[in-house]
Amino acid sequence: MRTLYHWPLDPGSRQARLALAEKKLKFKLEPVSLWAPGEDFLAICPEGLPPALMEPLSTGKVMITSARAICEFAQDQSPARHPIMPEKPAEKAEARRICQWFDSKFTGEVNGYILTERLEKIISGGGAPDPAVLRAGRENLGFHLQYIAWLLEDRDWLAGKTFSLADICAGSHISCLDYLGEIKWDSAPAVKAWYQKLKSRPAFQPLLKDRIPGLMPPRHYADLDF
Numbered sequence: 709m710r711t712l713y714h715w716p717l718d719p720g721s722r723q724a725r726l727a728l729a730e731k732k733l734k735f736k737l738e739p740v741s742l743w744a745p746g747e748d749f750l751a752i753c754p755e756g757l758p759p760a761l762m763e764p765l766s767t768g769k770v771m772i773t774s775a776r777a778i779c780e781f782a783q784d785q786s787p788a789r790h791p792i793m794p795e796k797p798a799e800k801a802e803a804r805r806i807c808q809w810f811d812s813k814f815t816g817e818v819n820g821y822i823l824t825e826r827l828e829k830i831i832s833g834g835g836a837p838d839p840a841v842l843r844a845g846r847e848n849l850g851f852h853l854q855y856i857a858w859l860l861e862d863r864d865w866l867a868g869k870t871f872s873l874a875d876i877c878a879g880s881h882i883s884c885l886d887y888l889g890e891i892k893w894d895s896a897p898a899v900k901a902w903y904q905k906l907k908s909r910p911a912f913q914p915l916l917k918d919r920i921p922g923l924m925p926p927r928h929y930a931d932l933d934f
Contacts, residue, residue, distance in 0.1 A: 710735045711762040713749060715742045716918040717827060717887060719819065720775035722880035724759035727779040727873065729911035731790050743832045776807065779873050792873050803867035806874035810881050814852055819881060821845025826888050849890065857898040866902070879906045883915060889926040893934070908932050
């Protein structure tokens with residue numbers, strides 16, 4: 709069986725999990741520390757970073773690394789069955805553009821501040837969060853939530869009328885922040901409605917059960933009708 713090496717609150721790992729689950733591809737999870745990967749993992753994945761998918765093929769096993777490569781690989785498995793990309797080229801391009809936005813711009817302007825301060829520092833022993841850095845990340849988050857709301861003004865999902873990798877990517881980033889209680893949902897009703905639809909999908913349910921020792925999520929995190 710294929711094995712996905714992941715870390716529960718890593719947005720990239722969550723993207724890979726969701727893409728595989730949406731495509732109904734069976735896999736088992738193997739946790740890997742972002743900050744201290746074991747020697748066994750480094751021996752099969754030189755990058756040393758999750759997500760990484762060990763895929764059994766008829767010619768032997770292959771390691772697929774990075775969220776984007778894993779998500780595209782998942783889509784290529786019987787593309788017409790449980791699609792996670794639109795059919796039209798322009799819509800595919802839009803879905804990929806939004807993925808790039810979140811993996812690059814959102815990561816740099818929001819998660820690079822908030823997740824670094826509230827997760828990486830604490831788990832890796834890097835000291836207490838810096839209030840100034842958190843404040844900057846939260847201000848940037850407000851802008852990005854407005855952007856999501858703007859996209860949803862005339863769309864059912866982020867890239868258009870159909871659910872796609874754009875929603876998987878954005879939802880993975882947003883869900884990590886939601887685990888930390890960083891999203892003020894009352895001030896973002898359109899984003900909340902979209903996220904409620906996303907949380908209600910069967911593929912999303914296992915993510916709501918994730919727990920990090922010593923860091924519990926807010927009560928609404930696993931609530932589908934929050």
